[in-house]
Amino acid sequence: MGNSKSFFEFEAVVSSWDILLKGFAVAMFAATLATALAIILGLVVALMRLSTVAIYRWIAFAFTQFFRGVPLYVLLVWVYFGLAIAVNINLSAILAGVITLALLNAGYLSETFRSGILAIDSGQIEAGLALGLSKQVVFKEIVLPQAFRIVIPPMGNQYVDAIKDSAILSIIGVPELMRESQQLANLYYQPFEFYTCAGLLYLIAVVLVSRGTNKLEKRFYTHSAQN
Amino acid sequence: MMSNSNYKFDWNVIEKYWPEILKGLIITIQISLAGMAFSILLGICLANGKLSNNLLIVRISSSITELFRSIPLFVLLFWIYYGFSLKFNFALTEFEAGVLALGITGGAYMAEVFRAGLLAVPIGQLEAAYAIGLSKMQSSMFIIFPQAIRIIIPPMVNIYIGLLKGATIVSVIGVSDMIYVARYVSLETFAPFELYSLVGIIFISLTLSISGFVYLLERKLGRSKVDG
Numbered sequence: 001m002g003n004s005k006s007f008f009e010f011e012a013v014v015s016s017w018d019i020l021l022k023g024f025a026v027a028m029f030a031a032t033l034a035t036a037l038a039i040i041l042g043l044v045v046a047l048m049r050l051s052t053v054a055i056y057r058w059i060a061f062a063f064t065q066f067f068r069g070v071p072l073y074v075l076l077v078w079v080y081f082g083l084a085i086a087v088n089i090n091l092s093a094i095l096a097g098v099i100t101l102a103l104l105n106a107g108y109l110s111e112t113f114r115s116g117i118l119a120i121d122s123g124q125i126e127a128g129l130a131l132g133l134s135k136q137v138v139f140k141e142i143v144l145p146q147a148f149r150i151v152i153p154p155m156g157n158q159y160v161d162a163i164k165d166s167a168i169l170s171i172i173g174v175p176e177l178m179r180e181s182q183q184l185a186n187l188y189y190q191p192f193e194f195y196t197c198a199g200l201l202y203l204i205a206v207v208l209v210s211r212g213t214n215k216l217e218k219r220f221y222t223h224s225a226q227n
Numbered sequence: 228m229m230s231n232s233n234y235k236f237d238w239n240v241i242e243k244y245w246p247e248i249l250k251g252l253i254i255t256i257q258i259s260l261a262g263m264a265f266s267i268l269l270g271i272c273l274a275n276g277k278l279s280n281n282l283l284i285v286r287i288s289s290s291i292t293e294l295f296r297s298i299p300l301f302v303l304l305f306w307i308y309y310g311f312s313l314k315f316n317f318a319l320t321e322f323e324a325g326v327l328a329l330g331i332t333g334g335a336y337m338a339e340v341f342r343a344g345l346l347a348v349p350i351g352q353l354e355a356a357y358a359i360g361l362s363k364m365q366s367s368m369f370i371i372f373p374q375a376i377r378i379i380i381p382p383m384v385n386i387y388i389g390l391l392k393g394a395t396i397v398s399v400i401g402v403s404d405m406i407y408v409a410r411y412v413s414l415e416t417f418a419p420f421e422l423y424s425l426v427g428i429i430f431i432s433l434t435l436s437i438s439g440f441v442y443l444l445e446r447k448l449g450r451s452k453v454d455g
Contacts, residue, residue, distance in 0.1 A: 069431040071392035078427055082420035086234045164299035192310035199298045199306055206297040
């Protein structure tokens with residue numbers, strides 16, 4: 001401080017821009033894939049939780065409690081370093097990261113989906129059955145579309161969390177934004193500039209996703225109001 | 228792929244090193260509690276700022292809240308420990324940097340919880356307090372706050388669970404917490420599976436017992452859910 005250097009030195013950040021953007025793309029890819037997997041898995045777990053078969057309910061309950069209780073970092077090192085030795089599965093870093101993120105988010109999303117499905121008025125189901133529709137059709141055509149609208153905001157939040165959590169994947173060497181920022185920060189000895197830049201990129205992603213979620217939610221509400 | 232699936236779980240490692248792991252756990256708990264204290268202070272300031280009559284203060288508090296809710300804890304930790312401290316010649320210990328990062332992130336979440344809690348107390352309560360001659364300070368301390376705290380406590384404990392889980396990443400800047408211990412012991416013993424399993428089990432029992440406690444608390448306080 002106090003010498004001829006400027007407060008924020010742009011040159012190194014600007015010249016490494018393509019590396020940072022590539023890292024950002026990897027982070028978004030990991031977060032998006034993990035969220036997509038988590039939605040599918042979460043829905044399966046939510047349905048198991050609502051099943052009439054007790055054993056399914058118990059498995060789903062244990063799944064939810066486990067993955068909501070364990071920190072991402074702990075699960076990540078357990079999967080990537082621990083499991084690799086114990087069962088001799090060698091996952092690539094990105095695969096281990098995406099699986100871990102997906103499992104954790106599925107734990108949260110299953111609860112979201114469950115409460116979304118339970119929030120549908122039972123009169124809707126009874127009316128569907130009274131019309132002579134089968135149970136499956138009632139669920140697919142009546143319950144799910146309405147429940148989907150309810151779970152849009154929490155699903156958006158979960159996606160945001162996945163984007164933020166993806167920074168932790170840098171620990172096992174996934175070449176995402178934070179990993180690249182760390183390496184560049186060490187290379188140029190400019191941690192302040194590179195971490196500020198990384199923070200801004202995450203901020204932009206999070207703000208865009210939140211805006212998108214709000215828009216999606218509004219569209220679904222006006223759509224349903226018209227019908 | 229699974230050539231030696233009959234892996235033998237080495238209990239000796241756990242038997243030998245669990246006291247070390249527990250020492251690490253104490254550091255994890257310390258750092259999360261210190262971060263929690265910081266986030267309560269910050270949360271109260273931000274919540275009051277958001278409820279202020281001054282539009283500028285409202286804008287600033289809302290922006291700070293949004294900003295720190297959007298930046299990953301992991302990035303904030305590196306920014307504080309490596310970026311900020313180098314730029315401003317501000318030497319922080321690893322522990323202090325961890326507390327700051329946890330506190331700032333937690334504070335942003337806490338602000339919303341406090342705001343919601345304060346707003347949930349009916350305005351008539353405040354008017355009645357003024358009407359019987361209490362000062363602004365007195366009415367918020369003796370009338371509003373005791374009522375708001377009932378609503379605030381359950382989501383507050385949930386934020387604490389988040390901070391406790393978040394505190395696991397401070398080992399990356401060298402705080403000798405539970406994972407840090409597990410990592411260096413596993414380098415000696417080549418038993419990462421055993422050690423990380425132990426850490427995971429300790430964590431799950433911790434978070435599950437706290438959330439069980441929240442569940443009971445919510446039922447006792449008679450409010451099922453307050454959105455943060």
